[in-house]
Each structure stands twice: as structure tokens, then as C-alpha cells.
Amino acid sequence: MLRTFFMLATTLAAAFPFVTHAQKTRYADWQADLLGSSTLTEAFTVNESGSTFGFICSASVNRCMYYISAHTTCDPGSKSAILINTDAGVLQSTITCTKFGDTYYSTIENSNDLSNGISTSSTLGIALPMKSGQFKVVRFSLIGANSAIQAAASRVVELENNTDHMQ
Numbered sequence: 001m002l003r004t005f006f007m008l009a010t011t012l013a014a015a016f017p018f019v020t021h022a023q024k025t026r027y028a029d030w031q032a033d034l035l036g037s038s039t040l041t042e043a044f045t046v047n048e049s050g051s052t053f054g055f056i057c058s059a060s061v062n063r064c065m066y067y068i069s070a071h072t073t074c075d076p077g078s079k080s081a082i083l084i085n086t087d088a089g090v091l092q093s094t095i096t097c098t099k100f101g102d103t104y105y106s107t108i109e110n111s112n113d114l115s116n117g118i119s120t121s122s123t124l125g126i127a128l129p130m131k132s133g134q135f136k137v138v139r140f141s142l143i144g145a146n147s148a149i150q151a152a153a154s155r156v157v158e159l160e161n162n163t164d165h166m167q
Contacts, residue, residue, distance in 0.1 A: 025151065027142025041155040053124065053140045055149045057156035064153060066108040068167035069130055070138045074104050074109065080116045080129050080150050086112060086142070087121035095128075118145050 023056035024031040037071040044054030051071060059066035074080070074097035084091040091113050104127075108114060118124065121142050127135045 001148040015132075025148075027143075027148040029141040030144035030148035032148040032151045034151060039159060041152040041159070043145070043152040045142075045148075046144065047138060047140050049138070051138045051140075053126070053138075056153055057152070059156050059159035061124040062160060064111070064156065065087075066111055066114055066125060067105050068108065068128075068138070069103055069105045069127075070136060072104060072128060072130065072136060074105075074106065080106075082129070084106070084117070085127075086117035087123065088117040089114055091117060115149075117144055118149070 001108070005125055024033050027043075030043055031047045033040075033044075039060045040056065042054055042056045044052055044056075046052050052069045053066070054068075055064060055066050076097050077098045078097045079094050080097075082093050082095050084093055091110065093108055093114065095108050095109040098105050098107065124140045124142055125137060126140075127137050130136055
């Protein structure tokens with residue numbers, strides 16, 4: 001698991017500048033980047049405060065994961081517990097910090113449980129622990145999430161199949 005995370009983090013670090021400038025397809029409150037990279041696809045939403053919640057897939061390591069960027073700092077590689085709330089209920093999970101450029105991102109574990117909550121909900125709230133001992137709470141719309149996430153996941157399967165034929 002840790003090895004896969006570091007492989008994905010390395011892949012994302014190399015590709016991230018291209019992903020952020022790629023053409024995006026809109027799905028209500030979500031967007032999907034399906035063309036930005038030869039190995040990555042991404043679905044994401046940005047809330048009113050500019051925080052981002054998304055789903056990113058890498059064909060090169062055959063892995064997808066959820067992430068959050070909430071204008072906070074963290075120590076790259078560090079793990080923290082978070083609380084996630086959806087219309088479907090509450091989930092406790094763990095995040096791992098990564099830094100790309102000047103921005104901190106945290107990947108979220110328990111993707112299957114989170115996917116189940118997202119698929120039946122219209123909003124998502126995440127409580128992130130801060131070094132001060134307080135919590136930062138961020139909320140996101142999930143309207144369009146199912147379609148955007150499905151598009152990103154389907155596209156990475158296509159990329160994997162194309163990569164397999166090229167080798």
C-alpha cells in the first residue's frame with residue numbers, strides 16, 4: 001500500500017502541472033479532466049472557499065484515490081485522522097499529506113466506504129485536524145460527482161488498455 005502510494009505520488013508530482021491546465025468537462029458542480037495526461041484522469045469540485053475535493057486515477061500504477069486540498073499545510077508523508085460526513089452517514093478515515101509545488105494535498109484512505117457515501121449523497125463535509133488543536137471543516141457539493149467520477153474511472157481503464165497494447 002505504501003509503495004503504491006509513493007508511486008502514485010511520484011506520478012502525480014510529475015504530471016500535476018499538466019493536469020491543472022488541461023481541458024475539463026463539466027458535470028454540474030464537478031469537472032473531469034479526461035484529456036490532460038496520457039496516464040492520469042481526474043474528477044474534482046471546488047467549493048466557495050477555493051478548497052478542492054477530487055478523485056484521481058493513474059493508469060501507470062492502476063490506482064484511483066480521493067484527495068482534498070483545503071488551504072492547509074502539513075508535513076509531506078504524515079498521516080492524520082479525519083471525519084467525513086455525507087447524507088449517508090459518518091465515516092472516519094486517514095489522510096496522507098503530499099505537496100505538489102506550493103500546494104498541499106492529502107489522499108484519503110477507505111475509498112470504497114467513501115465511494116458508497118458519495119454515490120447516495122448531495123453534500124460532503126470533512127473535518128481536518130489542525131496543529132492548533134482545532135478542526136477545519138470544509139464542505140463540498142456532490143451534485144455531478146457520480147457522473148464525473150465514473151467518467152474519470154472509465155477513461156483510465158481506456159488508458160490502461162492503450163498502454164497494455166503499446167508495450
